[in-house]
Amino acid sequence: MTEQNHADGRFDEGIRIRREVMGDDFVDAALSRNAGTDGEDLQCHLTETVWGSVWNRPGLDKRDRSLLNIGMLIALRATEELRGHVRGGLRNGLTREEITEAVIHASGYCGAPAALSAMKVVQEVLVEELGPLGE
Incomplete structure (x- = not known):
C-alpha cells in the first residue's frame, strides 16, 4: 500500500477500528485479495477515510x-x-x-x-x- 497519508495516523487508527469491528480474517482477506492490484490503493483509502475518520468520529458509538x-x-x-x-x-x-x-x-x-x-x-x-x- 502507498505510504502517502500514513504519516497522519489515520491508516493505523483505521486498521485498528476495522479489525475491531470486522475481525482479523475479514480484514486480512480484503487486504491480501487486493495486494499488488489496482484495488490496493482503494483499500488504503477506505481504511484511512471510512475507518480512520468516519468510524472514529464522536457522536455515535x-x-x-x-x-x-x-x-x-x-x-x-x-x-x-x-x-x-x-x-x-x-x-x-x-x-x-x-x-x-x-x-x-x-x-x-x-x-x-x-x-x-x-x-x-x-x-x-x-x-x-x-x-x-x-x-
Missing part, C-alpha cells in the same frame, strides 16, 4: 454505526458487504433480534425484494455465528 450500516447496505443491496457488517454488528453488541428487526424495518423503506435478499445473508451469518434460532 460503534453499535449505532453498525445498525446504520446494516440498513444502508440493505438499501444498496450490497449483500457481500452486508455479510461482514452483520458479523461486525454482533461484535459491536447488536442482538439477533435487533438485526432481524433492522431487516424488517428496511423492508418498509427499501422494499420486499431488498429485505428478502438481505435476510438470506443475515440468516446465514446468524446461524454461523449464533447457531439456529432457539438454541
Whole structure:
C-alpha cells in the first residue's frame, strides 16, 4: 500500500477500528485479495477515510454505526458487504433480534425484494455465528 497519508495516523487508527469491528480474517482477506492490484490503493483509502475518520468520529458509538450500516447496505443491496457488517454488528453488541428487526424495518423503506435478499445473508451469518434460532 502507498505510504502517502500514513504519516497522519489515520491508516493505523483505521486498521485498528476495522479489525475491531470486522475481525482479523475479514480484514486480512480484503487486504491480501487486493495486494499488488489496482484495488490496493482503494483499500488504503477506505481504511484511512471510512475507518480512520468516519468510524472514529464522536457522536455515535460503534453499535449505532453498525445498525446504520446494516440498513444502508440493505438499501444498496450490497449483500457481500452486508455479510461482514452483520458479523461486525454482533461484535459491536447488536442482538439477533435487533438485526432481524433492522431487516424488517428496511423492508418498509427499501422494499420486499431488498429485505428478502438481505435476510438470506443475515440468516446465514446468524446461524454461523449464533447457531439456529432457539438454541
